Structures are given as C-alpha cells and as structure tokens.
Amino acid sequence: MIYIRRIPLPVALAERLLVLTGLIPMSTARQLWNRSRVERRGLRDALNTMAPGHQRCMYCGDSEGTSVDHFEPIARNPMRTFDWLNHLLACSFCNSNQKGSRYPVDDAGRPLLIDPTVDDPFDHLMLSLSVGEYRARTPKGAATLDVLALNRAVLVRGRQHARDVVGQALRMWRSAQKVGDGREQARQIRTIRMQPLADVYHAMLRYALSDNAPLLFAGDADLITILRDPELRSSL
Numbered sequence: 001m002i003y004i005r006r007i008p009l010p011v012a013l014a015e016r017l018l019v020l021t022g023l024i025p026m027s028t029a030r031q032l033w034n035r036s037r038v039e040r041r042g043l044r045d046a047l048n049t050m051a052p053g054h055q056r057c058m059y060c061g062d063s064e065g066t067s068v069d070h071f072e073p074i075a076r077n078p079m080r081t082f083d084w085l086n087h088l089l090a091c092s093f094c095n096s097n098q099k100g101s102r103y104p105v106d107d108a109g110r111p112l113l114i115d116p117t118v119d120d121p122f123d124h125l126m127l128s129l130s131v132g133e134y135r136a137r138t139p140k141g142a143a144t145l146d147v148l149a150l151n152r153a154v155l156v157r158g159r160q161h162a163r164d165v166v167g168q169a170l171r172m173w174r175s176a177q178k179v180g181d182g183r184e185q186a187r188q189i190r191t192i193r194m195q196p197l198a199d200v201y202h203a204m205l206r207y208a209l210s211d212n213a214p215l216l217f218a219g220d221a222d223l224i225t226i227l228r229d230p231e232l233r234s235s236l
C-alpha cells in the first residue's frame with residue numbers, strides 16, 4: 001500500500017454527489033448508489049487516474065481495481081455514500097472477500113484502517129524486502145494487515161518477484177545512464193512505475209536512504225547507490 005494523492009472531482013460530478021447525499025433520507029443509500037450508474041462511472045474515472053500502475057487496487061496494489069470501495073462502509077455511515085473523500089479503488093478480493101463491512105475503530109472512534117489517501121502507509125507498516133511480508137508498526141497497521149490480509153501468500157510471492165523485476169530494471173537504467181541513452185532510461189522508469197505492487201519500489205526508494213540500507217538490501221548492495229541517485233529519484 002502506498003500513499004495516493006486525491007484529485008479534485010469535475011465540478012458537475014461533485015455537485016451531483018451533493019444532490020444524491022440530500023436524497024439519502026428519502027431512499028436507502030445502497031439503492032441510490034446502485035442506481036447512480038453515471039456518477040459511479042465518473043468516480044471510477046477519477047479513481048483510475050489516481051491509482052498506481054495500471055489501475056491497481058489501492059489496498060493490495062496487485063490486482064485490477066474493479067470496485068469503488070466505501071472506506072467507511074455504507075452500512076455504518078449511509079451519509080458518506082456519496083462522499084468523494086470516502087471513495088477508494090479496490091479489487092474484488094480486497095473489497096468483497098476481505099474488507100466487506102469491517103471497519104475497526106479505536107476507543108475514540110477513529111478508524112483503525114489505513115486510508116492511503118490520508119495516511120502514509122509506511123508510518124504504520126514495514127515491508128521486509130527480502131521476505132515480501134509486512135510487519136505492523138502501529139495498532140492501525142496491525143488492524144489493516146488483519147482486515148485486508150496483506151500478507152496473503154499470493155501477495156508475498158508477488159512482492160518477491162516485483163523486487164527482482166525492479167532490481168533488474170534499476171541496473172538496466174544505470175547501464176543506460178552510463179552511455180547517455182535517455183530513451184532506455186525512460187523505458188526502465190516506465191517498467192518500474194507500471195509494475196503491480198508499487199509498494200515494493202516505494203519501499204526500496206525509502207529504505208535506500210536509511211542507515212540500515214546495507215542490511216535491508218543484503219545481496220543487492222549495488223542497488224543502494226542507484227536508488228540514491230537524484231536523477232533516478234526525481235524520475236520515480
């Protein structure tokens with residue numbers, strides 16, 4: 001999971017969502033939502049623009065985001081059904097199989113789930129690059145791992161693979177840089193950015209700057225220098 005910058009909605013769509021929110025007391029929120037095809041398409045377009053890679057799920061980062069997820073579920077707070085700040089793009093597994101209507105909160109009623117458009121997930125989670133598994137750094141991180149099953153086997157294997165692909169692309173980027181081949185450099189940057197599981201290269205960029213980098217990149221120490229290169233960092 002990575003931080004995602006939320007974009008503003010087109011004014012006409014934002015106004016329409018306000019009108020629909022005003023209708024909720026007269027209808028059930030779920031019915032209104034299901035009927036609002038045009039608005040849902042508009043929301044999907046905006047979320048697709050924000051999503052990492054090729055419209056990946058904002059929770060797992062692996063699968064195609066196929067659903068507009070209500071971060072705070074409709075069943076818990078119907079008045080947020082059409083609240084743009086409550087909409088995320090999720091794959092069907094994260095949305096239906098895992099999250100569903102689960103929405104853990106702390107004693108003060110604050111969500112114990114990471115909202116990637118509000119929180120920086122790396123404040124709450126630590127990704128082991130060698131194993132491909134997350135470890136919780138905070139109670140919010142622990143609850144998010146549990147609700148979304150972010151250490152499910154397919155994601156762990158995928159992150160191991162993504163680390164290898166990104167490592168290879170970084171080395172090819174460096175070789176292209178040495179011979180001044182800007183086109184090849186841009187190609188390798190695209191490869192990295194469009195990979196599923198963007199959390200892996202985001203973690204690599206961060207951990208390369210840490211004092212523990214030699215430990216975290218054991219076996220791939222050459223990547224640390226590449227990941228610290230200001231030209232690379234400004235491209236990613």
Ligand SMILES: [Zn+2]
Nearest residue numbers: 057060091094
């Ligand atoms: Zn997902």
